[in-house]
Amino acid sequence: xxxxxxxxxxxxxxxxxxxxxxxxxxxxxxxxxxxxxxxxxxxxxxxxxxxxxxxxxxxxxxxxxxxxxxxxxxxxxxxxxxxxxxxxxxxxxxxxxxxxxxxxxxxxxxxxxxxxxxxxxxxxxxxxxxxxxxxxxxxxxxxxxxxxxxxxxxxxxxxxxxxxxxxxxxxxxxxxxxxxxxxxxxxxxxxxxxxxxxxxxxxxxxxxxxxxxxxxxxxxxxxxxxxxxxxx
Amino acid sequence: xxxxxxxxxxxxxxxxxxxxxxxxxxxxxxxxxxxxxxxxxxxxxxxxxxxxxxxxxxxxxxxxxxxxxxxxxxxxxxxxxxxxxxxxxxxxxxxxxxxxxxxxxxxxxxxxxxxxxxxxxxxxxxxxxxxxxxxxxxxxxxxxxxxxxxxxxxxxxxxxxxxxxxxxxxxxxxxxxxxxxxxxxxxxxxxxxxxxxxxxxxxxxxxxxxxxxxxxxxxxxxxxxxxxxxxxxxxxxxxxxxxxxxxxxxxxxxxxxxxxxxxxxxxxxxxxxxxxxxxxxxxxxxxxxxxxxxxxxxxxxxxxxxxxxxxxxxxxxxxxxxxxxxxxxxxxxxxxxxxxxxxxxxxxxxxxxxxxx
Numbered sequence: 001x002x003x004x005x006x007x008x009x010x011x012x013x014x015x016x017x018x019x020x021x022x023x024x025x026x027x028x029x030x031x032x033x034x035x036x037x038x039x040x041x042x043x044x045x046x047x048x049x050x051x052x053x054x055x056x057x058x059x060x061x062x063x064x065x066x067x068x069x070x071x072x073x074x075x076x077x078x079x080x081x082x083x084x085x086x087x088x089x090x091x092x093x094x095x096x097x098x099x100x101x102x103x104x105x106x107x108x109x110x111x112x113x114x115x116x117x118x119x120x121x122x123x124x125x126x127x128x129x130x131x132x133x134x135x136x137x138x139x140x141x142x143x144x145x146x147x148x149x150x151x152x153x154x155x156x157x158x159x160x161x162x163x164x165x166x167x168x169x170x171x172x173x174x175x176x177x178x179x180x181x182x183x184x185x186x187x188x189x190x191x192x193x194x195x196x197x198x199x200x201x202x203x204x205x206x207x208x209x210x211x212x213x214x215x216x217x218x219x220x221x222x223x224x225x226x227x228x229x230x231x232x
Numbered sequence: 233x234x235x236x237x238x239x240x241x242x243x244x245x246x247x248x249x250x251x252x253x254x255x256x257x258x259x260x261x262x263x264x265x266x267x268x269x270x271x272x273x274x275x276x277x278x279x280x281x282x283x284x285x286x287x288x289x290x291x292x293x294x295x296x297x298x299x300x301x302x303x304x305x306x307x308x309x310x311x312x313x314x315x316x317x318x319x320x321x322x323x324x325x326x327x328x329x330x331x332x333x334x335x336x337x338x339x340x341x342x343x344x345x346x347x348x349x350x351x352x353x354x355x356x357x358x359x360x361x362x363x364x365x366x367x368x369x370x371x372x373x374x375x376x377x378x379x380x381x382x383x384x385x386x387x388x389x390x391x392x393x394x395x396x397x398x399x400x401x402x403x404x405x406x407x408x409x410x411x412x413x414x415x416x417x418x419x420x421x422x423x424x425x426x427x428x429x430x431x432x433x434x435x436x437x438x439x440x441x442x443x444x445x446x447x448x449x450x451x452x453x454x455x456x457x458x459x460x461x462x463x464x465x466x467x468x469x470x471x472x473x474x475x476x477x478x479x480x481x482x483x484x485x486x487x488x489x490x491x492x493x494x495x496x497x498x499x500x501x502x503x504x505x506x507x508x509x510x511x512x513x514x515x516x517x518x519x520x521x522x523x524x525x526x527x528x529x530x531x532x533x534x535x536x537x538x539x540x541x542x543x544x545x546x547x548x549x550x551x552x553x554x555x556x557x558x559x560x561x562x563x564x565x566x567x568x569x570x571x572x573x574x575x576x577x578x579x580x581x582x583x584x585x586x587x588x589x
Binding site for chain 1: 279280281300301302303305306307308310312314316317318327328330369370373379
């Protein structure tokens, strides 16, 4: 019964590609954003904060629709990306990665920001007084101390990206082999008469990935904690 | 060449305006004063961790006030120690170290007894150990100036005594200006070469410890009503039971046999309460130090007590230029009974002398 069909394997691989891409691009931006929000005060900070958190509170369909308005082939941002970087988001896996990355972004930012705000900000000053430039202090003090938050934010974000459904289907539709990720394939299977076996298998795969991700985050978090000892 | 730091700093701190101008050279300069006087703010301004409204910081002829904190060469030991929790002690020590050779590394490790601690994680250290690492870490960055913010705060009183030898070693080896913020008089008396008393953001008094220790304003602002003087001198005679210390204008006899050879520089503190006055030289008395002095000033400090400022003289009653000053606190009634007046020559009986270092 547990022989995966080629459609299911394609969906699985596509999902992993989408989620990893979302993580790869989302995490550094999330770290930078979290640092800004945790350390700096600037005009419009609450607006930025609200925009970042919007995907958490908006129905995903709306996020997908907004993406379609903004990043569609004829929309301004879509034009910009295709002119400057030669990247098109329309109805391909890159669009799926963008949609799931945006949905996962607030979760990553929150976890990382929390771990940065719990740090003693004076440690950076101590590093400065020892001759470390702000950049060196960030990479040697702030970032390593934020590792627990980066790990949990990364895992949360990865899981969220993997499970992303609403924004993806409204932005790039559900096209097998192009944009049909695991949840979309699962939904298709449930809707299709006789697709119960397929739906069950996809559900088991999704569960397994989620468990592995959680276990991995636990192991990493423990390793970091052991290394950093009782953090002040 | 001696390192000199001239500072002139202004900053509106909300509660008051900080306005400090100072010249500091090698040795320990204690910054004391009531809490909230702006002592830590002063260190932050010097270190560049807080922007000043107006600043001139001249280090050996170079203005460093426009440099960012990490280029100023200020070794800052924070009150909390602030070791990096994710690094071992050794990594902490090496964090700011620039091309430090092994001998220099070992020397500082030795100085602060850190050999056993190098592999430990900061959270396993005791308060005193962490503080030692913090001071050593600052020294490893080879700073031009060292800023210590209450390095003994938070260390329990029993262990504070064990910590003094490290600071005394620092005092002897650090060839740089050291700012030492403190509110403990015993630390200041033992360690400081110079003292700056701050009050509401301004320098109330500053000078060599010996020169200002007897100022009533110093003891009052230092939050300590025990008036005292600090004298520095050299050991000139040392036998098994007593040693003689030559100070400006006379000798002080100490009951402690000194473990060191003669010629050693020693500082002693004499509390005004431990100095009694006699108009005739007493004989057959156990007090070791009976010194001829002239009364320079009589200061009515409370309703029942007076403080006398006394200048050492030689035994024949000749005044000596530059002679040491000691203070005596006696009751007003004794003062009246003995008919003490300014310029009168009397005998000072020093009942106790505390050796500082």
